[in-house]
Amino acid sequence: MEKLPKIGVPVVIGLVILLVIITKSAITIDSGEAGVLYKTFGGGVVTDEPPLGEGFHLVAPWNKVYVYEVRRQELFEKMKVLSSNGLDIQLDASAWYKPRYNDVGKLHQEIGEDYLQRILLPTIRSAARSVVGRYTPEQLYSSKRDAIQSEIFEETKKIIKDQYIELDEILVRDVTLPNTIKEAIERKLKQEQESLEYEFRLVTATKEAEKVRIEAQGKADANKILSASLTDKILQDKGIDATIELSKSPNSKVIVVGSGESGLPLILGNN
Template structure:
């Protein structure tokens, strides 16, 4: 009986040590994350090994994992850049990105956990300066914003895609110009709009005048044709037809034959 406590103590200690080892060896990776394995007794992270995906993993207690979020992420960027004529322009942008999960080991070894500040942010700022410097403030404010957004995305992508970062989108939320420049552009745009409206009214009035001239000319031509076709004989025939119809009317009347101009009858009545 005295031997049992002496045998039980090492067992208990062994179980405790095993629990501690297992606790340090068990790693759970959350959904939307991946991890690289840092092997202390070797050369650190083996960039050729695939990363640890979401789920439960057992690793050697002397190793450790470095966790990376692999879902699409957003970073806001507020930048001050110069236009083509040297004016200070402020851009408010959002950058949507995610790390290249297949090359997570290379990203960690070459860029580190701070890859945003080391690679992505300098790249987006450099691209924005390059692109905005090709445009005037008026273009930035009105017609070219979508084109600028696309060009910044394309130039940034060229820089980061070879550095294990997947760029998904660059969104320009706002372009802020110096107040005096903004007011001058707005005045110019208003004047252009008013000029277009005036030109539209002139064109409309001119078309209406042309329509009236054509209509009047048509009526005049019709009257000429009609006048040319109405001979005395035709008028007499029409008069005879009208006289016959009136004579058949129940209304009282007196018809004097051959008393009107050109021998046409005169119709006398109480009306």
Template sequence: MERLPKVAIPAIIAVIVLIIILAKSAVTVDSGKAGVLYKTFGGGVVTDEPALGEGFHVIAPWNKVYIYEVRQQEIFEKMSALSSNGLDIKLDASIWFQPEYENLGKLHQEKSEMYVERILLPAVRSAARSVVGRYTPEQLYSSKRDAIQAEIFEETKNYVDDQYIQLNDILVRDVTLPPTIKDAIERKLKQEQESLEYEFRLVTASKEAEKVIIEAQGKADANRILSASLTDKILQDKGIEATVKLSESSNSKVIVIGSGESGLPIILGNQ
């Protein structure tokens, strides 16, 4: 077996080293992500330049790149807080967020890759405890769900606005009360609903009765006015007019003038 020339060994070593250097220097940033460059001999984390965007990048082999997800992300959080009367309330929430792209270097330098656990989640928990403590269990269970969601979002946003985190929304998916309190609230709500339905029926019946009274009063007034206007003279004139019309009919008849009560004619005859 022939021995390799002496010059071949250093060449092979040089090729191996070159491959290692190229491997260390090549960085690919995937879709929806960005890279923070760390210069080992150049001041550490780069904060005054844009983060490395998607695609292929070549860096010095002694430097490092830390990859961050920069798309909107969602985390689910279960939290406990005390209501205004000291009862334990459990919340299930979804948190929508993403790091501020233009401040990614500062986020890495000051908060690290653990920014969600160190900054965001403690802020959400603190805001939830503060907001829930303003309301009773009944308010949290029924009418104030949207209100507490908005307030938790606003308070959390105030906490993280200067922490290089973009908070997009917080959704309260469920509010869990102690079983005995939940049952009591549901019974009370049912009773209130039944009371409202009863009051509605009473109001409806009252309006119907009022309508009947008004209609009856109208008819009575009309009859009274009509009776007051029908004098004996008017009735006699009406009778004479009717007699004249009957006398003009072709049917056989006998008309006795002045024989009826009040001097009205009496009509005798058959068809």
């Protein structure tokens, strides 16, 4: 085996060193991520430039890159909170959040990679306790879930607005009350529903009775007016008209015998 020329040894060593430097310097940022550059000899965390975007980057081997996920993420949390009358309530909620892209460097410098535990979670818990404490268990169980969801979101967003975090939404997924309280609320709601149904039936029956009374009164008034307008002369004329019409019938033979007490003709016989 032939020995390498003397000039070849330094070249090989140089290539190895170069390969190590490139390996240490190569950084790949995946989709949905951003890189925060830390310059060891250049002032620390870079905050006055955009973060490293997706793709391949070469950085000096003595510098560091901290990778943050910047796509929207979801946080699930179960919390024990107190209602306005001091009862324990379990709240299941989730938050949609992400780091503010252009401020990832400031987020890393001022808060750190565990910003979720340091900032977001404590803020959500504090806001949830504050909001839920304004409502009774009955309100939380029935009609106020959307309201507390909105209020927790607004309070949390207000607190973290200067913390380089974007909060998109907070969802209250479940409100769990003690079983005894839940059963009592359900009984009360059932009784209220039954009471409303009874009141509805009562109002309906009252309206129907009033309708019948008005119709009967109308008929009575009509009959009274009709009776007052009928004289003996009108009745006699109506009787004569009816007799004439009857005499015209092809199926009848009319024989006028005389007249009754009213003076109307008497009609006898038919086919």
